[in-house]
Amino acid sequence: MLNLRTLMSLAVTALFIQSAIGAKHAVGGPDGEWNQVTNFTTWAKGERFEVGDTLEFTYNAAHSVLEVNEKAYDDCDTSSPITIESSGTTSITLSSVGKRFFICGTSGHCENDGMKVTIDTVSSTTPSTPTTPSKPDPADSPADPPTKPEKTRNAGNGGYEVNLAMLLGFGLMSLMFL
Numbered sequence: 166m167l168n169l170r171t172l173m174s175l176a177v178t179a180l181f182i183q184s185a186i187g188a189k190h191a192v193g194g195p196d197g198e199w200n201q202v203t204n205f206t207t208w209a210k211g212e213r214f215e216v217g218d219t220l221e222f223t224y225n226a227a228h229s230v231l232e233v234n235e236k237a238y239d240d241c242d243t244s245s246p247i248t249i250e251s252s253g254t255t256s257i258t259l260s261s262v263g264k265r266f267f268i269c270g271t272s273g274h275c276e277n278d279g280m281k282v283t284i285d286t287v288s289s290t291t292p293s294t295p296t297t298p299s300k301p302d303p304a305d306s307p308a309d310p311p312t313k314p315e316k317t318r319n320a321g322n323g324g325y326e327v328n329l330a331m332l333l334g335f336g337l338m339s340l341m342f343l
């Protein structure tokens with residue numbers, strides 16, 4: 166039977182699961198936002214963008230968020246953007262590996278004030294099917310020299326699946342005991 170505690174448990178569990186699946190990146194944060202004084206090159210260097218993560222642009226009415234191609238990015242060309250957002254809060258989901266380019270659409274802000282940022286998205290560290298034998302596997306040679314490093318999990322970013330399982334378990338436990 167659904168009661169308040171059950172609903173709260175579900176909500177808490179959902180929050181944990183969400184945080185485990187995709188990180189949110191407040192553009193220019195935590196101290197800055199999408200404005201003329203934040204250094205987005207420095208900011209982006211300190212972030213790791215993975216598939217499934219979300220960009221959160223926060224800005225006032227003086228600015229906008231234009232997604233552009235690389236050429237337009239280099240030239241600060243606002244004439245033919247891929248998308249234009251000006252709501253003040255723009256969420257962008259990074260759904261695939263690769264670079265994406267964002268500039269401000271206000272005249273001068275890209276070229277003069279550095280309101281431009283490149284987002285280089287890498288694949289999620291969630292373990293996936295290991296189908297990457299770049300060189301033929303010497304399956305028949307028993308004396309494999311220890312040249313290739315042991316497969317290690319990236320300690321800082323790995324373990325999403327484990328976390329997810331634990332959180333699901335936590336949520337179910339909450340349901341049972343609350």
Ligand SMILES: [Cu+2]
Nearest residue numbers: 228269271274
């Ligand atoms: Cu601007």
